Amino acid sequence: MTEQIEQEPDFAAELFGSRIARARGYTQRLAADSETFGLLGPRELPRIWSRHVINSALLAELVPKGSKVVDVGSGAGLPGIPMALHSRMRISHLLNQWNAGLTGCSPLLMTSESAT
Numbered sequence: 567m568t569e570q571i572e573q574e575p576d577f578a579a580e581l582f583g584s585r586i587a588r589a590r591g592y593t594q595r596l597a598a599d600s601e602t603f604g605l606l607g608p609r610e611l612p613r614i615w616s617r618h619v620i621n622s623a624l625l626a627e628l629v630p631k632g633s634k635v636v637d638v639g640s641g642a643g644l645p646g647i648p649m650a651l652h653s654r655m656r657i658s659h660l661l662n663q664w665n666a667g668l669t670g671c672s673p674l675l676m677t678s679e680s681a682t
Contacts, residue, residue, distance in 0.1 A: 571597045572615045581623055585651045592647055593619050605642040619648050626653035 576592065582589040598612055600606040610618065622645030629635060635655060637646030649655060 571611050572613050575615055575620065578615060581620065581629075583649055589619065589623075589648065589651050592643070593653070596642060600642075603641065617627065618644055621645075622648035623652035625649055626655055629653075629655065 574593070578589060578613050579586045593614060596605060596618075597611055600611065601608070606614070606618065626649040629649075633655075635646070635649065637643070637649075
């Protein structure tokens with residue numbers, strides 16, 4: 567990790583509520599593993615909270631209640647994990663290497679082409 571990690575914004579505690587510790591743990595792990603696994607670009611750590619974690623969590627507010635959400639991503643858990651931490655919505659991850667201890671999230675072992 568060559569870049570300095572962005573400090574957690576004050577708003578994060580309000581946004582994630584009782585799940586702020588999980589959001590912090592997820593963000594720390596994402597930052598620690600980012601370079602090793604190519605999860606984020608090399609200059610993203612100084613804005614990991616504002617650009618990735620907070621923005622992803624806020625997407626949950628745009629999803630109608632009761633909707634099914636599938637996160638088809640690159641392996642970093644964005645936006646699905648922050649969305650689930652913020653809203654407690656059910657998120658399915660097609661390929662999820664990040665298990666932030668979330669209930670209501672289930673990995674699906676299939677390709678996106680076979681999902682309907």
